[in-house]
Amino acid sequence: MKKTILIIFCALNLNSFVLAANNNCPDNALLNLNWSVEKRESVTDLAYELERQVDVHPKNFKEKKVFKMYSSIAKRWVELTSVDSIVTPENEMMGDILWIRDLETKEAAEVRWYAHGKIFVIYNSSFQSCATNLVPYVDNSLY
Numbered sequence: 001m002k003k004t005i006l007i008i009f010c011a012l013n014l015n016s017f018v019l020a021a022n023n024n025c026p027d028n029a030l031l032n033l034n035w036s037v038e039k040r041e042s043v044t045d046l047a048y049e050l051e052r053q054v055d056v057h058p059k060n061f062k063e064k065k066v067f068k069m070y071s072s073i074a075k076r077w078v079e080l081t082s083v084d085s086i087v088t089p090e091n092e093m094m095g096d097i098l099w100i101r102d103l104e105t106k107e108a109a110e111v112r113w114y115a116h117g118k119i120f121v122i123y124n125s126s127f128q129s130c131a132t133n134l135v136p137y138v139d140n141s142l143y
Contacts, residue, residue: 025130039125047108074128077103
């Protein structure tokens, strides 16, 4: 278990480093994966609504994971919280909802979620210029 967490942590940080070194916004990479990517002035309401779904139906979700990473897009430390829906078949998607928040203020920077075979990314344009620099290595993952 500790090895798995360490590998995930290293992969996330390596991914961030590579994108930061190239100074690329990942929006086009995500769009090329057929994701829906949208910017808004705020994602607070959406983040709250998705959290409410988890709170109202806790038996439908498992494996809450929390990670911290430096986002070169937002130029600050962020916290990633992921939950997995048991309604979605296990091999179809790993982690169905991902919240990305400012580590200090907890302001919602971005929300990613999987629904009906499609992945959605909405980011806070007042917080960052494009989606967080997390492009997954596998097709069935949000990060």
